[in-house]
Amino acid sequence: MxxxxxxxxxxxxxxxxxxxxxxxxxxxxxxxxxSSAQTQTFTTPPMNSAPLNGPIDAGTFRExxxxxxxxxxxxxxxxxxxxxxxxxxxxxxxxxxxxxxGPRGRQRxxxxxxxxxxxxxxxxxxxILTNNHVVENATKIEIxxxxxxERDLYxxxxxxxxxxxxxALLELVDRPDWELPAATFGDSxxxxxxxxxxxxxxxFGLGHTVTVGVISHIGRPxxxxxxxxxxxxxxxxxxNPGNSGGPLLNIRGEVVGMNTAIxxxxxxxxxxxxxxxxxxxxxxxxxxxxxxxTRGVIGVVIMPVPRDDxxxxxxANADGALVQSVNPDGPADNAGVEPGDVIVAYDGEPVGDTRxxxxxxxxxxxxxxxxxxxxxNGEPLTLDVTIxxxxxxxxxxxxxxxxxEETSEGFxxxxxxxxxxxxxxxxxxxxxxxxxxxxxxxxxTAAAAGMxxxxxxxxVNGAAVATASEATAALAxxxxxxTAFLLVQRGDTRVFLQVRKE
Numbered sequence: 001m002x003x004x005x006x007x008x009x010x011x012x013x014x015x016x017x018x019x020x021x022x023x024x025x026x027x028x029x030x031x032x033x034x035s036s037a038q039t040q041t042f043t044t045p046p047m048n049s050a051p052l053n054g055p056i057d058a059g060t061f062r063e064x065x066x067x068x069x070x071x072x073x074x075x076x077x078x079x080x081x082x083x084x085x086x087x088x089x090x091x092x093x094x095x096x097x098x099x100x101x102g103p104r105g106r107q108r109x110x111x112x113x114x115x116x117x118x119x120x121x122x123x124x125x126x127x128i129l130t131n132n133h134v135v136e137n138a139t140k141i142e143i144x145x146x147x148x149x150e151r152d153l154y155x156x157x158x159x160x161x162x163x164x165x166x167x168a169l170l171e172l173v174d175r176p177d178w179e180l181p182a183a184t185f186g187d188s189x190x191x192x193x194x195x196x197x198x199x200x201x202x203x204f205g206l207g208h209t210v211t212v213g214v215i216s217h218i219g220r221p222x223x224x225x226x227x228x229x230x231x232x233x234x235x236x237x238x239x240n241p242g243n244s245g246g247p248l249l250n251i252r253g254e255v256v257g258m259n260t261a262i263x264x265x266x267x268x269x270x271x272x273x274x275x276x277x278x279x280x281x282x283x284x285x286x287x288x289x290x291x292x293x294t295r296g297v298i299g300v301v302i303m304p305v306p307r308d309d310x311x312x313x314x315x316a317n318a319d320g321a322l323v324q325s326v327n328p329d330g331p332a333d334n335a336g337v338e339p340g341d342v343i344v345a346y347d348g349e350p351v352g353d354t355r356x357x358x359x360x361x362x363x364x365x366x367x368x369x370x371x372x373x374x375x376x377n378g379e380p381l382t383l384d385v386t387i388x389x390x391x392x393x394x395x396x397x398x399x400x401x402x403x404x405e406e407t408s409e410g411f412x413x414x415x416x417x418x419x420x421x422x423x424x425x426x427x428x429x430x431x432x433x434x435x436x437x438x439x440x441x442x443x444x445t446a447a448a449a450g451m452x453x454x455x456x457x458x459x460v461n462g463a464a465v466a467t468a469s470e471a472t473a474a475l476a477x478x479x480x481x482x483t484a485f486l487l488v489q490r491g492d493t494r495v496f497l498q499v500r501k502e
Contacts, residue, residue, distance in 0.1 A: 044285050045122055048254055049187040056196060056251060064198050064253040065210045071121045071181040072200045072246060074144040074207050075130055075170075076153065079137040118201035118246030119143070119170065120255065124180045126172030127289070129281065130245030131260055132161045135168050143172065146208050152176075160288035163225050163392045164295070164362075166260050167281045168245075169288040183247060186254030188277035191215050191233060199237045199259055199273075201246030213237030221355065222261065222274050225392055228358065232274040233257045239273030248275040296364035297390035298337075298372075299330020302354045303450075305342060306498055309483040312461075313342055314378025320344040321357040323374075324450070325495035335385040338376065339487060339496035345373035362390060377462075410501040411475055411484070412444020413437050415468045418456055426454055427491045434458045434489065435471035449499040452490065459487040475501070 117134030121127070128143065135141055135158055142153040155173040162168070191197075195215045203209055217234035224230045235248065239259050248257035257275030287293045302321040310318045323341045326333045343351060346360045347370045364370060366389040374381050415435040423432050434456040440447050457465060460474035461484060478484045478501045486497045 042123055042125060042127065042289060044282060045183070045185045047185045047187050047279070047282065048252070049190065052186075052190055052195065052250060052252070054251075060196075060251060061198055061210070061212055064249055064251070065200070068183070068247070068249060068253045069200055069208050069210070070146050071183050072146060072208060073119045073121065073128060074202045075117045075119045075128075075134055075156075075245065076142045076144060077117065077135055077138045078140040079135075116202060116242055117244045118242065118259070120183050120200075120245075120247045121180050122183050122185075122285075124182050126156075126175050126180060127159075128156065128170040128172070129183075129258060130168050130170060131258065132163055132166045132168045134245045135170065136161065141170065143170075144207070145176065148176075160291045160293065162284060162288060162293045164228060164293075165230055165276050165280055165284065166224050167258065167276060167284065167288065169285065183255045184253070185278055185282060186250045186252065186256040188233065188256040188279045191218055191250070191256055191277075193217060196251050197235055197237050197256065198249045199235070199239055199243060199246060199275075200249070201239070201243035201259060203238070203240035203242045206242070211238035216272075220274065224260075228392075229355070230276065230280075231355075232260070233277055235273050235275060237273060239275075243273075248278075294366060295362040295390040296366055296368070296387040297330075298332040298335075298361055298385050298387060299327035300332045300337060301325045301495070302343065302357060303498070304354055306483050306500075309498075312483070312485070314375050315342060315344075319350065319352055320375070321351060321354045322498065323496060325490070325493050328492055331385050331388040332372075335372065335383045337372065337374065337383060337385070339494050340485065341374040341376050341381075343372060343374055344380075345371075347371060348373075361387065366390075410478075410480060411446045411499055412441030412502075413446045413451060414439040415457065415471050417468045423456075426456065428456060428489050432456060432458075432489060433464070433466040435465055435468040437488075445500045445502055446497075449497045450495075451486075451488070451497055451499065454490070455495070456489040457486055458489055458494070461485050 117130055119128045119130035119134070122129050138158065141156045141158070143156050144153055154176060156170045157173055159169045159171050193215055197213060197215055199211045200208060213236040215233055216236050219231045220234045221229040222232045233248065233256070237248070239262050243259045244261075246259045247255040248259055250256045255278050257278055258281055259273065259275045261274045263272040284293055301324040303324050305313065305315065305318045305320050305322050307318045313322070321343045323337060323339055323343065325339055326337050343357055345351060346357060351357050351360070364387045366387050369384050369386045372383045372385045374383060414437070416438045418432060418434050418436045422436055423429065426436070437451060437453055437455045437457065440451055440453055457471045459465065460471060461478070463474060465471040465474055475484060480501050483498050483500050486499060488495050488497060
């Protein structure tokens with residue numbers, strides 16, 4: 001009998017050892033089944049587009065706070081924050097180039113710094129929405145749920161981020177042992193000025209605070225990244241530091257926006273807060289979950305058509321977008337687009353303004369070939385542009401240097417002859433002919449038009465200029481109150497500027 005017992009025990013031990021060994025081998029070979037969090041399918045949350053109506057009484061906002069606070073989370077982040085110290089750009093004594101480019105920051109090694117923001121659960125599997133700027137450069141992300149002991153924190157990781165909409169999708173690595181409450185989505189396209197909204201978040205570290213206000217504007221352009229803007233919901237509901245990433249809710253308690261920013265001259269709300277429309281973020285959820293948001297780009301910098309001088313561009317009205325510069329070897333450059341062209345139609349449809357063009361381009365799938373109708377020197381042209389893929393991280397803007405306050409010929413600039421030595425230092429061919437901008441007056445019309453020290457004026461109203469005196473004479477011929485159209489060289493890029501003469 002003892003032998004049988006020993007045999008059974010031995011078999012059990014062998015089976016257990018075999019199972020453990022198998023699990024180790026499977027884990028090493030990545031053969032183990034995925035966790036439940038990994039295998040659970042995700043579908044884009046449904047959106048309630050039913051009309052917003054019905055009475056608001058003393059219990060409306062109390063009920064929203066009671067039912068929706070649980071899905072809002074406090075996000076604690078440790079992230080790398082660089083420290084800067086000033087230093088000279090070139091490291092020499094060339095006064096001309098110090099005035100062109102000025103000092104720039106020299107970075108010290110980054111340091112770890114804690115910060116906090118807000119987010120909200122959108123799926124019971126453990127998916128959380130927040131702002132990109134809350135988790136950017138994060139080395140550690142922890143989630144604190146409403147009602148938990150503040151020491152009960154759950155680790156999370158970033159699945160995907162998007163700078164343009166300032167959105168990020170997180171996934172819980174550690175999960176609580178209870179069912180997660182998830183947000184319900186409203187239709188942000190239904191919101192209008194005067195609609196009641198509630199914000200829930202962690203302003204100044206005060207967890208799960210609610211504020212109430214109204215939508216004060218819809219479609220407000222807000223510059224989220226240099227050179228690009230995102231249409232926002234503007235609200236007077238108090239949004240303060242720490243509210244970033246929290247939900248903006250309609251009177252049904254549905255998320256219609258993600259709180260992102262405030263406009264203030266101090267670290268406090270003054271009634272001008274901004275939220276990304278939830279429809280915009282919702283459309284990106286699948287791409288965020290996949291870790292990558294894909295958008296179109298054609299590689300141009302555009303500016304509005306002048307309201308008073310559009311006839312000089314050969315246009316019947318001020319609709320369209322004026323091409324300021326074309327990125328070398330970009331999609332537009334390869335299609336033959338030139339600085340000074342006016343984009344009047346995209347994919348066969350007329351365009352209204354620069355925002356219209358930008359929105360249509362970024363919404364086009366990369367690799368698509370689209371007809372672009374332009375007006376060049378009064379003549380209509382159709383150019384076929386193959387859309388490229390937008391890389392926001394790679395987009396840069398030239399630094400704006402400080403300058404003396406000096407006015408020249410009513411444009412607020414001082415020019416001088418371009419020598420081969422200066423041309424080499426500015427990164428342009430030695431045989432470039434033009435007038436180099438030595439000073440730009442702060443607050444002048446040239447500065448407002450985007451002119452920078454170091455720009456080389458090549459043409460004034462279509463006429464080539466080879467020297468400073470030629471440029472000065474051409475600018476002097478422009479009547480006060482009228483616009484000069486300038487083609488300038490900036491490094492290896494040509495830029496088209498419109499500058500009004502005072």
